Amino acid sequence: MSELRRNPFTGEWTLCAENRKNRPYEFLHKTEVRSKGHEECPFCGGHEHKTTPPLYQDGQDNCWQIRVFPNMFPAVTKEAKALWENPFYEQITGWGLHEVLVDTPSHEATIDQFSSEQLAQIFHVLQERYCKMMEEKVVKYIQIFKNCGPSAGMSIRHSHWQIMGLPIVPQRVDLMRGHMKEEDCLFCKMIAYEKEQGIRIAGENEEFLAITPYASRFPYELWICPKRHVSSFAYVTEGERKSLSCLLQEILQKVFSLRKDVGYNICLIDGAVKGDFHWHLEILPRIGGFAGFEFATGSYINPILPEQAAAYYCGKA
Ligand SMILES: [Zn+2]
Numbered sequence: 001m002s003e004l005r006r007n008p009f010t011g012e013w014t015l016c017a018e019n020r021k022n023r024p025y026e027f028l029h030k031t032e033v034r035s036k037g038h039e040e041c042p043f044c045g046g047h048e049h050k051t052t053p054p055l056y057q058d059g060q061d062n063c064w065q066i067r068v069f070p071n072m073f074p075a076v077t078k079e080a081k082a083l084w085e086n087p088f089y090e091q092i093t094g095w096g097l098h099e100v101l102v103d104t105p106s107h108e109a110t111i112d113q114f115s116s117e118q119l120a121q122i123f124h125v126l127q128e129r130y131c132k133m134m135e136e137k138v139v140k141y142i143q144i145f146k147n148c149g150p151s152a153g154m155s156i157r158h159s160h161w162q163i164m165g166l167p168i169v170p171q172r173v174d175l176m177r178g179h180m181k182e183e184d185c186l187f188c189k190m191i192a193y194e195k196e197q198g199i200r201i202a203g204e205n206e207e208f209l210a211i212t213p214y215a216s217r218f219p220y221e222l223w224i225c226p227k228r229h230v231s232s233f234a235y236v237t238e239g240e241r242k243s244l245s246c247l248l249q250e251i252l253q254k255v256f257s258l259r260k261d262v263g264y265n266i267c268l269i270d271g272a273v274k275g276d277f278h279w280h281l282e283i284l285p286r287i288g289g290f291a292g293f294e295f296a297t298g299s300y301i302n303p304i305l306p307e308q309a310a311a312y313y314c315g316k317a
């Protein structure tokens with residue numbers, strides 16, 4: 001049903017998940033909506049019977065704000081069986097957990113409309129689920145992400161997040177974590193340098209710094225970085241969740257204003273479970289697209305200088 005296969009040349013993992021081909025897709029083309037509206041939506045308040053039983057729900061049916069349940073088309077599962085084992089290649093069964101967090105009962109609401117209090121509550125529940133997943137032996141890495149808009153890979157219009165506990169550490173995280181030991185952290189050094197330079201700062205408060213990273217892959221890419229070296233999202237305090245929410249709320253207004261129907265991903269990047277890292281949020285607007293060059297080389301062509309992007313976010317451009 002689900003299997004991770006490793007490219008023997010690059011070390012990258014591909015998740016082969018057969019059952020994902022059956023999941024519903026609500027969009028005909030980029031922004032055109034195929035479904036009639038909320039009548040059939042499994043994520044709407046009042047439609048609780050259309051999902052798997054909840055793992056978390058902060059109120060009665062049809063009277064909640066946040067609801068978490070196992071993904072109905074999981075890419076990894078606890079019961080996964082390997083498709084084909086063979087001695088030549090490296091593979092691992094797609095064991096893991098795949099949950100959905102619906103962050104509003106409303107079909108039309110989008111995250112840029114949420115208050116910072118709402119966002120803080122979402123991060124609180126995400127953190128609770130994260131900590132719960134950490135206890136699962138098979139889970140080596142947890143990916144929290146949100147796809148906003150069809151151009152960013154959203155398949156169901158109703159606002160939601162996904163939380164995936166994987167049995168491997170993705171190659172990108174594996175490469176990054178070597179530079180993020182608390183005693184000598186490149187990420188901490190980068191924050192200090194960016195503060196001193198000031199030309200790639202998109203927003204700031206006491207606990208967080210938003211930057212347009214030096215080698216941004218995407219036009220207007222943003223990283224929201226905790227100033228304190230916190231090894232994992234699991235250990236973020238209540239004050240930090242509030243502070244993060246205030247900055248994110250401000251920043252999302254500007255991301256939303258980039259252009260009509262802009263798609264973007266919000267990804268929480270963390271290290272291996274219980275390992276050291278400098279966790280942060282990455283916001284990846286999807287303006288333009290991937291083409292042959294990006295797929296062939298793994299490098300990106302970004303037509304917007306990160307310094308220009310920072311000027312936009314600061315209201316100077
Ligand atoms: Zn809905």
Ligand SMILES: [Zn+2]
Nearest residue numbers: 185188229278
């Ligand atoms: Zn650090």
